[in-house]
Amino acid sequence: MPQLNNYFATTAKGMELILADELEQIGALQVKPAAGGVYFEGELEMALRVCLWSRLANRVLVPLARYAAQTPEQLYAGALKIDWSKHFDVYNTFAIDASIRRSKINHSRYAEQVIKDAIVDQFKEATDERPNVQREQPDIRINAYINEDKVTLSLDLSGDSLHRRHYRTESVEAPLKENLAAAILIRAGWPKIAAEGGALYDPMCGSGTFLTEAAMMAGDIAPGLLREYFGFQAWKHFNPIIWQRLIKEAEYRREKGLHNIPPITGSDISIKHAGIAKANIKAAHLTDVIKATSLPLTKVAPDPSWKPGLFIVNPPYGERLGDIKQLKPLYQEIGSILKARFNGWHASVFTGNVELAFNVSLKSHKSYQLFNGAIACKVFNFSVTPERHFEGQHASQQQHIGDNLKKALLPTPGDWSDGATMLANRLRKNIKKLSPWVKKNNIHCYRLYDADLPEYALAIDVYQGEKKWVHVQEYEAPKTIDEAKSILRLRDALAVMPEVLNIPPQQLSLKIRRRQKGRTQYEKQGTDGGFHEVSEGQAKFLVNFKDYLDTGLFLDHRPIRFWIGEHAGGKQFLNLFAYTGAATVHAALGGATTSTTVDMSKTYLDWAKNNFELNHLNLDKHQLIRANCMEWLDTAVEEQKKYELIFIDPPTFSNSKRMDNVFDIQRDHVELINKAAKLLSKKGTMIFSTNFRKFKLNEASLTHLAVQNISQKTISKDFERNPKIHYCWSLTHR
Template sequence: MIGYDAEPDAVRAALACVSAAGLQGVVHIEKRSLAEVEAPSGLTGLVVCNPPWGERLGNRRELESLYAALGRQLREHFVGWEAALLCGDTSLGRSLGLRARKRNVLHDGPIECQILRIDVHEPKPRPLGADGKPEPAPVRERSEGARSFANRLSKNKKKLRAWSKREGVSCYRLYEADIPEYNFAVDLYEAADTGLLHAHVQEYAPPDTVDEGDARRRRGEALAVIREDLGLTRERVHIKRRERQKGAKQYAKLDDSGNEFAVREGPARLWVNLDDYLDTGLFLDHRPVRAKLREAAAGKQVLNLFCYTASVSVHAALGRASSTTSVDLSRIYLEWAARNFALNGLACVGPEEDQGYRRSRPAHELIRDDALEWIREQGSRRWDLIFCDPPSFSNSKRMRGTLDVQRDHVEIIHRCAALLRPQGQLWFSTNLRKFKLDIEGLDGLVVEELSGTIPPDFARNKTIHRCWVITRRG
């Protein structure tokens, strides 16, 4: 018998139970995430699982994603096995994508639950059509709303097809809550190495006035349309629930799949992860900003503050910047940034390596620090081009205080401008929808809003971000 759990406390408790029962050597307990669980080589048997039910743990979308991941793991690694899953909500059981051959109903106190008995088989191949290719899966009967959603997806895809092909865009927003009842954002990502298409679906949390059952039905309809009309398997549709995030939740890990793949953006190749975090590692609406900055970066020393995964820095480096410096507080995102540099054949230093450079400063460096504190400590260092895209709000524990871009932007801009060389430029960007730039507070600076930064796939959302080019007067 082999047991796994992702939580260290649960593993310790299980080991204590095994010891108390005198079953050492018979029962093996190990800490593993769901994504790491595989069947022992050459064996078949029974998989028993008691995933969260939703009565006490997790919100609905997180649980649906968890059950979908569990079904995917069974299909990929446990073919020929039997699975017995204790499930407190039959609708969550549907997210597995597996059919139960038997259901046993029982009660845990007031909670009615079921044991789902599942035989895990190889997926049946689709019959071949006259052209020798697999026939498309049958399309379920659709409601009027689902048909409208499908028509809008088709219309948008046709509208964006010529543009994306002409511009070489392989990742773009297909749908942005065009129909209020289907309140989703749908982004398409094409893997650079395989050419496979993935859909990243973000459901905007409905108001309390919307019935949860109706929202769940529309969610199911939308996902079915996306899979069927875009020809995607379940594994290539990645869904998340978008809510207002506070504090550490802004950057909290949602999963531990490690499923990342490279995408192309102009001359750059960049890693994205559609499962493990709320954001994917690449802000698609900033695509034109990155392209413009790449063109402006030649021969310049570039500073990228609040750099996230440093896609801006990679573009600047590919645009022949003489150096880039990327600063962020997150170790995870800086390690991601280092992989982005490596993917493009660019050497960089940091974030954890010794940065007390003895001879010369490297061309591309990653620095883990509070960007606001770091810029206060730079003394005589100067840059030709600074890109600053702070979060709307942050109260990370590693910061000395909080950051509110509306409250703090005047100080941030002045401190960045002080680090510019003569004729240098600060590009300041924000995605705060109601942001108001305090022009009067920016005395001594020349401010010009950068035009042409909203791409066609975000045309419905003209306030997705704003960007200004700021220079010192005189």
Template structure:
């Protein structure tokens, strides 16, 4: 019997448990889930089998060496001790991938270089020659994992990420990776539904990923059957007869299994997307087994002879928090279609915006967290039956919170509680502290309080215009905090604000998040509705306290806007991910000759236009563009546009209905900045800002630019208690 080897199968965050279950189903032994994947044991055939059959894994790693290395020299020495000729020869290409965690060797590219040098040195010593490096499809790929001072060197048997099934006929990137689509289907209960003959419908099928993965699951089709490249093909110890036997077995299972595929259908309002889905289905050799058509959501319905099954949808999440309002009707329509035409079905909604899921107006009986890239998302599972409609307990809970907040906004009588008195004293202290700064700097909109007292987890902003408004946001309390206590503290805080801050109740707005209470996940109370005008540094802006999660003016960016005002004179200005255009207004008032303001949201561009008109800007010179910023940059580069000053403030994540894929600021910032730099004049400047607290700028990948961290200089006094409110850099071309 072949000796058992301990492998590691990597996967995306949130998929570790179901990967472990899958590995056991495939036949692996000693399976143990871990962060980022699962360990398993088996012989070489088992490793091949996992590569061929895993729908959830990214890579399968076979460790070949463990050692300690506190320095690059020791990393090199440990790699040099391995006899690499047992794994590949001079005719083969190789590549190194490194990942590092809490190590003194703190740069992955440098670690890759060190291990590569050790391998090259060994071959040169033995043969006076060296193998070549190939990054894309090397014959052998080696993984170096460094955790503190512990090094694990492994052979990457997958070679390329296993989510790439090779059935994509089109080059358009899909919103979902294939293994994420598989995870959604597993969490939705599709394998059991399919086995019982239930149908599947995806009303926003895009490029058909969910449809194709669903058919492959139901038809017992190995997800790796179409791949023509694995990391073990070029390995010196590759056992070709075993692999050929596994392929024949998979082909036999496919031939038998596809006859069992139940009805699977998808639709998309985009004719182009439906066409791409058809092409991908054909490429997966599943034509005739999956139907894809162009159809609006309002026309979606199952066939009469279908057995009730699974309605599954990856719906748009919104670009920024404010777009939740814009997407609510879409989710409401999903709920309406389900209730009207899919009674008795199971439904699963995959979304990155929890409040939107409640617009479906069905009680979810189960939810699971998954990650689309780094974006946290959830799969919400529903049973489409009359008793699961929002009513009874959920409505009562919503009414309870709404009534509590309304009571808190009523004029108080009697003594304040001890907690309310403490909170009032803190507000007075903050007013005194900021008073001279506000007056000296002519600041009219500022943050007065930001969870200074942990029990009162609120952010309180003051807006001065034709009236004084107080905008209050409650941070969601930890699950360990009793919700009734949290509500009582909120009521205490609201009770003292009118007197301490000198505003009537109608000029106080509240936005509050509550856990798992339908639409009360986000409650808005109080305030005169609509738009109001405020001033900042000679500019006027429209703000809204009622209709959106954001007011329209990011207060922490005040110093950035002022800097751009002071440095825009005579320059061509570009504002990417422009939100309501406030930065452009400052640039124009500061003397920018022309400007281009780009955002994907119609809501925000309309808002920006109103801000422009409020400040009497010439719209011929100051252009508004609705576009995906990454795509717009490609066009602008082709058109050889040039700007002397560029401001970039992207969202942390974006999965708008106008995008084909997810924008991730950590993953995509280098591409974004480098594209923007191609539009920069020789002496131009980029100001790049992000509010992603865990963000790390990859300066090594921006080596052609001068990079200066100006986060501290752009932090205003009213946000000093929260230094991670944003990070900001000044970038220019390295001449």
């Protein structure tokens, strides 16, 4: 059986999840996203294939050793234990790149020197000769990552960052990196649009990076095909026969794919920039399929023969407050051109200033965070249709409000309206009311405010971990509410909360809560990757305040989770539609002998696994299953599985692509409960919950079960104002 090796593909912050998707498509095994990259497994051929085909990775690393090192001596000793002669010869040149985080060894150049000495000394001892260091294009590049006094030494198979495709002969000021441009195109939906024959237009094409990356995607062209240097070419494990086969395959796919590239056009007001774009397109051998020209923004328009596709632009977004005022007309012009000339198209705007994005005057249906260097930016996706138009800077509030917009909305301290003062007083009143209950019951996460004042339709949740975080959801205002008033009230709330709740503004997360359909309530909203640890009773959980519509912990279910923990001892527990597995954690900590956690989402099952590991739970006894719950129930019934405690908290609707049919809680709950009842032991208990406010339990079809409405018992003090937050029943066999 071929040997599988472990690899780590690095990438820029915010691109880990889409890199993981890409690696799975390439064929990598055991793909697992992590901070700064993605772990994967495969044969040597897979690592070479990733170097050739990844549009998003920076480097592909082969870990050689992991060890603890708090001193230079320990760092040296660990590097000396690796037999470097198995990887390269004394006549090969090499270089070392070190990066360090929170370690006693804190100087990267010094760490590189220590590791270099170990390698040189080992070769000198064995051969009486020493290899030479060469910083530029060495035969072998070694990566040293030191984090919290733990060292990982790896071979860098890429040699030079994979974002360098070698088609960029010239450049404009501050160009997008090629892999960032690819990530933006993926987030914009370009692969699907291109497959359907849609055109692409970039009206500020600069050096032509969007154009070239878009053509390479649409034409199935390997991004590494133009590169002549890779870090694996001098590696002793490198197999040139495999590599030549991969190159020939890529050349064949390119030749075939060139015929599938739809119209791709870019323009720029600068004649110089358009010339640079043409030179780069020529270097990529794509002159026949990409058109670049010099044209002012006011004259941009699609060719009538094109099929509506993607309008994509990376306008300037300024780094100083004065820039915003000057750049607003540019963003307004982009919006005007889209509405006047690109009806029926998709549009994506990549910007580091959220406030400027609202001047496009189209309602964005999706946004994603990516980083341009150290600058947090967003991809705003628009559908250019009349119903998505609006007038005014802030009329389209997104589900996730960026930090820049929060800062823009914040008034100066003390500049509070009468309404803001009223909101502040209500928050103080609620704090006074809830504080004794919070302290007595050791509550760390709770709802402080839930639209108490009709004018301020917010849900405000407090999460007390290592830091206090405030998660705020603004309910979508009715269409009858004046947009300007809505923005002013949001401004009031942003002014009040940091001061009254004693937190810095960056520890406040603000979202709009729209009516969700299907699994969209669980879809990712951004890519900040900000997880924080909180406690609930004896359990610990990871929550996320920015990346998803919900945080990973439904606070209204706290009493249900506590009840499950108290009654799970010695029982087999089943959690259906499990989300991040919080109820299972409580059951396991409460003494459940085994548990089964079922959900369709890989993202949330991975999250659940992290919650299990955070609580030191034995995963051999607590099984995670990715499946359609209705289908899984059929299989479980056939296998005659039995559980003494079952928890079911299904979505109201689900039309996931992994489901053949739409799930409707009102229509399908009887079938769901009856199936689950077949798994319930004779003296077992099933807890069924839903947050669908119009839900009616069909007890007439559940006559074989004893049904007890326990909704009132499951509403805690912080949700007393909103008793319809969920409904809950206990069901047992008669």
